[in-house]
Amino acid sequence: MARAVSPQKKWTFTILAWIVALILFFPILWTILTAFKTEGDAILFPPAFLPPHWTLENFFEVQARSDYFRHFFNSVVISVGSTLIGLLVAVPAAWSMAFAPTRRTKDILMWMLSTKMMPAVGVLVPIYLIFKNLGLLDSLAGLTGILMLINLPIMVWMLYTYFREIPVDILEASRMDGAVLWKEIVYVLLPMAIPGIASTLLLNIILAWNEAFWTLNLSAANAAPLTAFIASYSSPEGLFWAKLSAASTLAIAPILVIGWFSQKQLVRGMTFGAVK
Amino acid sequence: MAATVNTRRLARAMLTPAVVILFIWMIVPLVLTLWYSFQNYSLLNPENVGFAGWSNYRYFLTDPAFFQAFANTLILTLSVLAITVVGGILLGLLLDQFIYGQGIVRILVISPFFIMPTVAALVWKNMLMNPNYGIFAWIATSLGFQPVAWLETYPLFSIILIVAWQWLPFATLILLTALQSLDEEQKEAAGMDGAGFASLFVYITLPHLARAITVVILIETIFLLSVFAEILVTTGGGPGYATTNIAYLIYHLALLDYDVGGASAGGVVAVILANIVAIFLVRLVGKNLEA
Numbered sequence: 060m061a062r063a064v065s066p067q068k069k070w071t072f073t074i075l076a077w078i079v080a081l082i083l084f085f086p087i088l089w090t091i092l093t094a095f096k097t098e099g100d101a102i103l104f105p106p107a108f109l110p111p112h113w114t115l116e117n118f119f120e121v122q123a124r125s126d127y128f129r130h131f132f133n134s135v136v137i138s139v140g141s142t143l144i145g146l147l148v149a150v151p152a153a154w155s156m157a158f159a160p161t162r163r164t165k166d167i168l169m170w171m172l173s174t175k176m177m178p179a180v181g182v183l184v185p186i187y188l189i190f191k192n193l194g195l196l197d198s199l200a201g202l203t204g205i206l207m208l209i210n211l212p213i214m215v216w217m218l219y220t221y222f223r224e225i226p227v228d229i230l231e232a233s234r235m236d237g238a239v240l241w242k243e244i245v246y247v248l249l250p251m252a253i254p255g256i257a258s259t260l261l262l263n264i265i266l267a268w269n270e271a272f273w274t275l276n277l278s279a280a281n282a283a284p285l286t287a288f289i290a291s292y293s294s295p296e297g298l299f300w301a302k303l304s305a306a307s308t309l310a311i312a313p314i315l316v317i318g319w320f321s322q323k324q325l326v327r328g329m330t331f332g333a334v335k
Numbered sequence: 336m337a338a339t340v341n342t343r344r345l346a347r348a349m350l351t352p353a354v355v356i357l358f359i360w361m362i363v364p365l366v367l368t369l370w371y372s373f374q375n376y377s378l379l380n381p382e383n384v385g386f387a388g389w390s391n392y393r394y395f396l397t398d399p400a401f402f403q404a405f406a407n408t409l410i411l412t413l414s415v416l417a418i419t420v421v422g423g424i425l426l427g428l429l430l431d432q433f434i435y436g437q438g439i440v441r442i443l444v445i446s447p448f449f450i451m452p453t454v455a456a457l458v459w460k461n462m463l464m465n466p467n468y469g470i471f472a473w474i475a476t477s478l479g480f481q482p483v484a485w486l487e488t489y490p491l492f493s494i495i496l497i498v499a500w501q502w503l504p505f506a507t508l509i510l511l512t513a514l515q516s517l518d519e520e521q522k523e524a525a526g527m528d529g530a531g532f533a534s535l536f537v538y539i540t541l542p543h544l545a546r547a548i549t550v551v552i553l554i555e556t557i558f559l560l561s562v563f564a565e566i567l568v569t570t571g572g573g574p575g576y577a578t579t580n581i582a583y584l585i586y587h588l589a590l591l592d593y594d595v596g597g598a599s600a601g602g603v604v605a606v607i608l609a610n611i612v613a614i615f616l617v618r619l620v621g622k623n624l625e626a
Contacts, residue, residue, distance in 0.1 A: 064433050072432040079426065080443035083504070087446055089470065090458050102468045105477075148356060151349030159346035167354065169617075174361050176613040178561050180585040181606035182364035184371055184599045187589065189364075208360045215353055269451040271564035272582075276590065286564065289453040293460075293568035300461055307454040318449035319442050326512045329505075330550045334513050 087311070093304035094118070101301040117305035125288070127306060134284035134310075136199050137274075138267035141206035142260055145214050148207075150256065153218030154248070158227070168219065171212040179209070179272045190277055197279040205277065206267045213266070213328070214259055220332035221255025258324035261317055265325075268314050285310040365606070371599035378593035391600035395588075401601075403576045404584040405608075411495055411580055412559040418499040419555065420548060423506030428540075430507070431514045441511075448504040452564035459497045460486060460569045490570050490577045497565050502558075506551045513547035514540070553616050560609060581605050 081088075093101050094117055096110040103111075121127045156164045186205070187196075195201030225248065271286040278287050289310060292303045318325070326334060375387040395401055426444065434440055447455070463470050464485035472482035485493045517540065525535055561582045566572055572579035572587060579587070585605060589598035 069433050069435070072429065073435045076429050076432070076434045076440050077436070079429065080440045083500070084443040084446055085470075086455070086458050086463060086500070087450065089462055090454070093462060104468050105473050106468070106470060148353045152353035155346035155349040159343055161343075167350070171353075171357055173613065174357055175557055176609055176616075177361065177365075178582065178602075178605045178609045180561060180563075180582045181602040181609070182368055183585060184589050184595055184602055185364040185367035188367075188595070208356065211353065211357060265449060269449070271452045272561065275453075275564060275567060276586065286451050286453050289451065289457065290564065290568050292457055293453075303457060303461065307458065311450050311454055314449050314451070315446060318445070322441070322445060322508060326509055329554055330509060330547075333550050334509055334547045335516050 087315075090304045090311075091308050093301055094308040096301050096304075098299055098301045101304070117301045118309070121302050121306045121309075124302075125291075127288070127309070130283055130285050130288035131309065133199060133202075133278075133282055134268055134286075137202045137206055137282075137284055138264050140199075140203040141210065141267050142263040144203065145207045145211050145263060146256065146260065149211060149214035149218055149259075150252075153215050153222055154244075154252075156215075157219050157222035157225075168216065171215055175209075175212050183276060186273075187276065196277060197282045199282045202274060202278060202282055202284070205273045206270055209270070209273070210263050210266055214263055216331050217259045217262065217328045218252075218255060220327070221258070222252060224255075225251050258321065258328060261321045262325055262328040265314055265318055265321075368599045368602045368606075371595050372603050374596050374599075376595040376599075378595060387596055391596045392604070395597055395600045395604060400576045400579065400584060401581075401604075404579045404581045407491060407576075407578065408560065408580040408582075410491065411498065411562060412556060414495045415499045415502055415559055416552060416555055418495070419502045419506040420551060422499075422503050423510045423551065424544065424548075426503070426507040427510035427514050430511050445504040445508050447500050448502070448508070450501065452501070453568055455501055456497055456565040456568045459493075459500070464493060486570055487574065490574060494562075494565055494569065494578050497569070498559065498562055502555055505555070509547050509551050510544060513544050517543050549619060552619070556612065556616060560612065581608070 092108070092110060095113050095115070096107070097112055097114055097116070100107055100111050156168065190196045190201050193201075195204075268284075269286065271290075274284050274286045275290060278284065283291075285306075289303075289306060292299075292306070372391050373387055373389075375385050375390075430437070430441060430444065461469070466472050466482045466484040466487075469482075469485075471485065475482045483489070522535060522539060525539055530538070562580060563582045563586065566578055566580065566583045567586075570578040572583045576584075581601070582605070585598050585601040588594045588601055592598075
């Protein structure tokens, strides 16, 4: 900024911004702090801000009681799996639309986006029955497939907007030099496309990790990822705040960190480059 | 790029899997939903099967629960949109100023967006809104008020609060990004011409944000129309139908009442409603994005 800002103004805005930020972050901070409290301390009233007795017990208890790591593992498998399979389908599609557009390319893109507008509940019944008949209920394969499908339109769109920014001149230059197509893709295109693919991968993992409609409705004990596992704490017998907090902290930590590092790509990705 | 015949054929081949998969994903369940919606099909009563005519639709559409669910869906979506867009603009303007520790502030503000819905809902329900041990109860008692049982007394409002908390960061992030691309010189020039903060905001900042606001409304609407996990783990749609939205109502019919026909009719209605919304959105977006 070119303007000189008075120190008074700087401090006013700083204090205001920090207050708002801390209020918004508070539920997360509170969860993390509660994870280190004993169950007794967790329900003290008035609340104890910092744990009076720091403990790691909750983290071990969560694992001992319910095989937490299986659910963590399920989350990893379905979010990473759906992302990688999605990329296999989306990269070629986006590549072809970005570099060999036809008159129908725009229509196809809009149509793909429109499949996102279809409410999941609208097709819950048939998907549930299909899964039941195919034995896919409560299976990692089924969940991976569903998550891949619901995020595929966003992946194609994101990749398309990234690919479009790769200058065609470079491709043409390499073609003049006699590079065949696959070489063009491997040696020229991919290196320039990697950042876009990486961003798409990150955003997709975030979306898949947190997806909660299909995972809640199509999984039970075996394939339940963390979203569904955490929901089991909503039953009255599951009410242990410190353990809930420990399970939650472990569930949100990886995505929180990925999210922090990919804020910029997130803006581009979720707005398809419309907001810069 | 002068695409050769070969390249074009290859391009089509590479596009085909995505198109085919998405087409099947769209059309098969939709046709099945339509089919079931005209059938008597209850998993509780396997004998009573056969063509149902419009009865599933009649039951669904005349069910008082449907009206309430419809109203709740609208109230929830519009309230969260209003809170997050207005809040996002204000927060965006604030974060666009010089702030010590800007990076950390930004990270703190956007964090709620990355929290999985079931975690967000349970944390709010148990540790913030709980009338006996929650933080809100503590604040209320400290100020000399009676603690409020938020999810029982103001159920829909509580859900709105939880969902708005998750989406405010998204709106803020998008709007802040847009604000930062606003030409500083343009603002200064207007300032020198004597424009005050208000007119600067109305005539320069707000029009500049139009596109970003449109995108925020588009993306949030897609997700807000089908809020589910937050309702499932906090109120289970209750008390009564106070927090049942259309998504939750259909889930309830299908997986708790085992009424496949009725739930399918509901599903078709949901798809039609979503399409009506989509037409409005596409127009809005089309107008704003093509410029």
